[in-house]
Amino acid sequence: MSATSGKGGMGDEVQKNITATCPSDRIPGGHKPLLRCIVKLGGAAITCKNELESINEEILESVCVQLREAMSESANFSTGNVVSMDWSKRLGKPLISAPEEFRNCRSLDLDSNFIVVHGAGSFGHFQASSSGVHKGGLHLPLVKAGFVATRISVTSLNLEIVRALAREGIPSVGMSPFACGWSTHGRNVASADVSHVISTLHSGFVPVLHGDAVVDDLQDCTILSGDVIIRHLSQLLMPNYVVFLTDVLGVYDRPPTDPHAILLRKIAVDEDGNWMIVKPKLQHEKMGVEITVAAHDTTGGMKTKISEAAMIAKLGINVYITKAGTPHSLRALRGEVDDAPDDWLGTLLTPLADCLRSRV
Amino acid sequence: MSATSGKGGMGDEVQKNITATCPSDRIPGGHKPLLRCIVKLGGAAITCKNELESINEEILESVCVQLREAMSESANFSTGNVVSMDWSKRLGKPLISAPEEFRNCRSLDLDSNFIVVHGAGSFGHFQASSSGVHKGGLHLPLVKAGFVATRISVTSLNLEIVRALAREGIPSVGMSPFACGWSTHGRNVASADVSHVISTLHSGFVPVLHGDAVVDDLQDCTILSGDVIIRHLSQLLMPNYVVFLTDVLGVYDRPPTDPHAILLRKIAVDEDGNWMIVKPKLQHEKMGVEITVAAHDTTGGMKTKISEAAMIAKLGINVYITKAGTPHSLRALRGEVDDAPDDWLGTLLTPLADCLRSRV
Numbered sequence: 001m002s003a004t005s006g007k008g009g010m011g012d013e014v015q016k017n018i019t020a021t022c023p024s025d026r027i028p029g030g031h032k033p034l035l036r037c038i039v040k041l042g043g044a045a046i047t048c049k050n051e052l053e054s055i056n057e058e059i060l061e062s063v064c065v066q067l068r069e070a071m072s073e074s075a076n077f078s079t080g081n082v083v084s085m086d087w088s089k090r091l092g093k094p095l096i097s098a099p100e101e102f103r104n105c106r107s108l109d110l111d112s113n114f115i116v117v118h119g120a121g122s123f124g125h126f127q128a129s130s131s132g133v134h135k136g137g138l139h140l141p142l143v144k145a146g147f148v149a150t151r152i153s154v155t156s157l158n159l160e161i162v163r164a165l166a167r168e169g170i171p172s173v174g175m176s177p178f179a180c181g182w183s184t185h186g187r188n189v190a191s192a193d194v195s196h197v198i199s200t201l202h203s204g205f206v207p208v209l210h211g212d213a214v215v216d217d218l219q220d221c222t223i224l225s226g227d228v229i230i231r232h233l234s235q236l237l238m239p240n241y242v243v244f245l246t247d248v249l250g251v252y253d254r255p256p257t258d259p260h261a262i263l264l265r266k267i268a269v270d271e272d273g274n275w276m277i278v279k280p281k282l283q284h285e286k287m288g289v290e291i292t293v294a295a296h297d298t299t300g301g302m303k304t305k306i307s308e309a310a311m312i313a314k315l316g317i318n319v320y321i322t323k324a325g326t327p328h329s330l331r332a333l334r335g336e337v338d339d340a341p342d343d344w345l346g347t348l349l350t351p352l353a354d355c356l357r358s359r360v
Numbered sequence: 361m362s363a364t365s366g367k368g369g370m371g372d373e374v375q376k377n378i379t380a381t382c383p384s385d386r387i388p389g390g391h392k393p394l395l396r397c398i399v400k401l402g403g404a405a406i407t408c409k410n411e412l413e414s415i416n417e418e419i420l421e422s423v424c425v426q427l428r429e430a431m432s433e434s435a436n437f438s439t440g441n442v443v444s445m446d447w448s449k450r451l452g453k454p455l456i457s458a459p460e461e462f463r464n465c466r467s468l469d470l471d472s473n474f475i476v477v478h479g480a481g482s483f484g485h486f487q488a489s490s491s492g493v494h495k496g497g498l499h500l501p502l503v504k505a506g507f508v509a510t511r512i513s514v515t516s517l518n519l520e521i522v523r524a525l526a527r528e529g530i531p532s533v534g535m536s537p538f539a540c541g542w543s544t545h546g547r548n549v550a551s552a553d554v555s556h557v558i559s560t561l562h563s564g565f566v567p568v569l570h571g572d573a574v575v576d577d578l579q580d581c582t583i584l585s586g587d588v589i590i591r592h593l594s595q596l597l598m599p600n601y602v603v604f605l606t607d608v609l610g611v612y613d614r615p616p617t618d619p620h621a622i623l624l625r626k627i628a629v630d631e632d633g634n635w636m637i638v639k640p641k642l643q644h645e646k647m648g649v650e651i652t653v654a655a656h657d658t659t660g661g662m663k664t665k666i667s668e669a670a671m672i673a674k675l676g677i678n679v680y681i682t683k684a685g686t687p688h689s690l691r692a693l694r695g696e697v698d699d700a701p702d703d704w705l706g707t708l709l710t711p712l713a714d715c716l717r718s719r720v
Contacts, residue, residue, distance in 0.1 A: 053449045087487050087509040088516060089413045098509075099490040102502040127447050130459040138563060142462040148531045148565070149447040149458075152523055155534060156448060159519060163512055171508045174515060179535040181556040193553060196541040203498060203575055205508070215563055 034201065035239040036113040038230050039067065039333065041161065043211075044247040045324035047121025053153060054122055055160055062325035063245060064168040070333035071110045071170065085166035112171060113201060115233060116161070116208045117226045123157040124150045128213065128223055136219030147221055150213040151178060158210045165206065173205045177212040177224055184216040184224055189232045197233065209233075227308040234312045242312050243332045245324035250347030251306060253282065266340045266348045268355040269313035275306075278355060279340065313349040322346030394561065395599040396473040397695065398590050399427065401521065403571075404607040405684035407481025413513060414482055415520055422685035423605060424528040430693035431470045431530065445526035472531060473561060475593060476521070476568045477586045483517040484510045488573065488583055496579030507581055510573040511538060518570045525566065533565045537572040537584055544576040544584055549592045557593070569593075587668040594672045602672050603692045605684035610707030611666060613642065626700045626708045628715040629673035635666075638715060639700065673709040682706030 041063060048054040068082065083101045128134055131146020138144055158174045165172035175197065182192045200207045211226040234242060252261040266279035309319045320332035328345045331337050340348040401423060408414040428442070443461045488494055491506020498504055518534045525532035535557065542552045560567045571586040594602060612621040626639035669679045680692035688705045691697050700708040 083505070085505040085508040086512050087490075087506075088513050099487075099502065099506065102491070102505045105501040108501050108504065127459075130447075131462070141465040141468050142459065144468065144531055144564060145443070145445040145462045146447075146459065148445040148526050148533065151533055152446050152519070152526060153448050155522075156519055159512070159516055162515075166508050166512060169505075171504050173508065173511055173538065174536070175539040176534070176536070178533065179556070180539055180541070181553060181559075183559075193541060193556075196539070196553075199541075199543075199575065203581075204504060215559065221563075 034113065034198070035115065035237045036111065036241075037070075037333065037335065038115045038117060038233055038237075038239045038242045040226055040230055040242070040244045041116060041118040042244060042246040042324065043119030043121025043123070043125075043226075045121075045245050046118065046161070047123060047157070049122050049247075052122055052126060053156070055157070059325045060161065060164050061168075063329070064164050064170065066325070066330045066333055067114065067116075067165065068110070068168045068170055069330060070335075071112050071114060073111050074109045082167075082169045085169060085171060086163045088163070090163075108169070108171070108204075110170070112204060112206050114206050115197065115201070115237075115239070116165070116172070116206060117230050117233070118157070118161055118208070118210050119226045120154050120157065120211050124154040124211070124213075127153050133213050133221055134223040136216060136221055138215075138220035143221065147213045150223070151176075154210055154212055158208060161210075162208050165208065171205050172208050173200060175200065175207045175209050177209055177229060178214045182212070182224060182229070183214050184222055186218045187216060187222050187224075187228075189224070189228060190217060192232055194233065194236050198237070231308045231311050234315060234317055238315070239317060241318045241320065241335050242309075243329070244309065244319065244321040245329055246321060247323065249323045249326075249328070249345045250321045253277075263345065264347050266350065266355075267310075267313075268352040269310045269349055270352040271314055273310055273314045275310045275313075275349070276352075309349045313351055316351045316353075318351075318354075319349040320346055321349070394473065394558070395475065395597045396471065396601075397430075397693065398475045398477065398593055398597075398599045398602045399693065400586055400590055400602070400604045401476060401478040402604065402606040402684065403479030403481025403483070403485075403586075405481075405605050406478065406521070407483060407517070409482050409607075412482055412486060413516070415517070419685045420521065420524050421528075423689070424524050424530065426685070426690045426693055427474065427476075427525065428470070428528045428530055429690060430695075431472050431474060433471050434469045442527075442529045445529060445531060446523045448523070450523075468529070468531070468564075470530070472564060472566050474566050475557065475561070475597075475599070476525065476532070476566060477590050477593070478517070478521055478568070478570045479586045480514050480517065480571050484514040484571070484573075487513050493573050493581055494583040496576060496581055498575075498580035503581065507573045510583070511536075514570055514572055518568060521570075522568050525568065531565050532568050533560060535560065535567045535569050537569055537589060538574045542572070542584060542589070543574050544582055546578045547576060547582050547584075547588075549584070549588060550577060552589075552592060554593065554596050558597070591668045591671050594675060594677055598675070599677060601678045601680065601695050602669075603689070604669065604679065604681040605689055606681060607683065609683045609686075609688070609705045610681045613637075623705065624707050626710065626715075627670075627673075628712040629670045629709055630712040631674055633670055633674045635670045635673075635709070636712075669709045673711055676711045676713075678711075678714075679709040680706055681709070 046056055046060045048056050083098050087098055127146055127149040131142050133143060133146045133150050155176055162172045162174045180193060180196055183190050197207050209229055212224055214224045216222040248256045249263055251264045254261045264277050267275050268278045269275045313319050322328045322332050331344055332346060337344045406416055406420045408416050444458050447458055487506055487509040491502050493503060493506045493510050515536055522532045522534045540553060540556055543550050557567050569589055572584055574584045576582040608616045609623055611624045614621045624637050627635050628638045629635045673679050682688045682692050691704055697704045
């Protein structure tokens with residue numbers, strides 16, 4: 001059983017537009033890794049997918065609390081003493097006046113070497129699919145208008161996620177890929193000024209990127225998915241680990257709605273991007289993994305996700321796919337499930353070499 | 361009577377990070393100028409300055425309608441047939457479903473070679489001033505939190521302005537300076553990847569930038585004002601003209617609340633940035649121009665505005681300062697008031713050479 005990315009070419013891609021030739025050269029103090037973790041907040045997890053432009057506030061808040069807990073340097077983490085960094089009016093909510101509470105604070109006590117990337121869920125998809133932004137043709141008024149409408153929708157979600165993170169005391173800043181100069185060539189990343197992302201991390205902020213409408217030099221424009229962004233950032237920044245938070249426990253051998261669906265706990269990925277299921281042992285060696293691709297999902301759904309995740313794992317990076325807002329997601333965000341222990345529910349994609357080593 | 365910019369150094373600044381060595385080389389078709397106009401939407405005009413995070417919806421809408429009218433290539437401009445490019449839900453408003461109306465549309469009929477830059481008004485100022493972001497010190501939790509809070513506030517205003525422009529059929533896209541890699545050195549622009557702004561214009565979109573919290577390589581962080589952004593963009597892109605839309609008719613010889621205040625109609629700026637009032641003839645040759653700087657205005661208020669405007673005019677670019685939402689602002693946005701005619705109320709800052717030529 002094997003699969004390679006259908007997009008190809010990324011592995012050989014020239015690393016364009018990256019100012020730091022070796023990111024570790026620029027780490028202040030030289031001790032901490034430049035990047036501990038890239039987290040994907042799946043669109044299906046943080047939005048109500050069937051209700052246009054509706055955020056799943058409960059899950060989003062829970063994800064933000066867990067992210068803060070994973071970043072916390074203090075042994076006695078408490079959810080009680082969080083001071084918000086969002087000092088804005090919120091519709092229907094009283095104004096939070098927090099500046100005074102930061103005045104005597106000596107440190108934020110956060111290891112915030114994280115990048116957050118989120119999907120669109122019920123934001124942007126309607127606008128993109130009804131105008132065909134992913135198919136290109138920016139000279140057509142419909143596509144141009146759809147491009148603008150898509151960006152308005154996804155950037156409004158981005159702002160809400162930045163605010164939710166800031167409310168949990170995480171120094172988050174929105175970095176919208178189109179505005180930051182990300183563009184594609186035949187839907188693969190062609191240029192991305194990752195130096196801004198690096199300098200934002202160096203300043204102690206958590207960059208928050210998202211799937212976006214971008215310019216494509218072959219077909220005028222397209223949709224750049226959050227998963228492709230993560231693969232590109234992983235190649236350039238080599239995070240310690242990558243976490244995909246979704247609305248299901250992980251990758252199954254068939255649609256998770258099927259009562260016989262089996263959660264794939266551990267997948268080994270070799271250096272060519274071929275992958276095999278290590279755990280559990282499946283009965284039929286050649287049994288295919290059925291994959292559902294949601295209708296209206298212009299970025300490819302779960303199939304893209306596995307391919308992209310495999311492309312990251314082949315770089316030597318552990319990738320965890322698990323359900324947002326569960327004890328399993330907290331453990332993944334902390335980087336505590338290196339070997340997919342039995343009491344952890346999720347899918348670990350791990351480099352084959354590490355997998356073989358752990359069997360010795 | 362003369363004044364030079366208090367900030368200095370900008371005129372000699374190396375033009376960093378601009379990919380296009382000569383922007384006109386990259387104009388599609390080679391006929392239209394790359395950039396017709398940079399418009400500043402003053403914070404005081406588009407927000408209710410004394411009410412935290414409150415937009416002056418009426419003025420903003422009127423500015424957007426005028427901008428569309430100024431961009432319109434059609435002789436019979438009509439406000440009736442506008443199709444919105446914002447296809448999002450708005451709180452309290454019904455969903456606008458516009459894609460179908462664009463399907464049979466062959467052209468947008470817009471000369472949209474404009475850049476919009478807006479101030480913060482009642483967005484961002486409270487967050488910045490209560491934490492001292494403009495004074496630097498990002499290692500302090502208060503300043504870091506204030507930086508995050510300021511950006512949330514100004515980017516939420518940016519999103520609302522992009523939406524307001526899109527509702528008027530203007531293909532607008534938000535480009536947040538911090539996220540796009542703008543940074544400063546002692547509060548002057550140190551780097552700005554203007555190539556993204558250029559490629560956005562080339563794709564037929566209207567970039568919408570704003571005053572923002574940015575990283576400063578001398579003092580960690582600061583506030584980059586919209587006026588400084590406009591000066592920098594003007595130097596690099598040489599627009600045909602620049603328009604500042606404010607909440608007063610223009611620049612006065614004393615605070616406009618003073619019943620004896622005289623509107624300065626025309627100011628000539630020489631190549632060194634020295635300026636003199638040409639119209640009206642004032643009684644006392646050496647009479648100083650009193651300037652009010654609003655309290656809590658962390659970016660310098662009107663004094664900065666005149667200095668920045670003079671620095672633009674000295675490049676050979678006409679600068680109009682006028683009141684938003686008036687017949688005068690529409691004429692300025694259309695570029696129809698080259699010589700500050702008597703029936704136009706506003707302040708024109710014009711290169712001295714042009715001024716002398718028009719007297720011959």
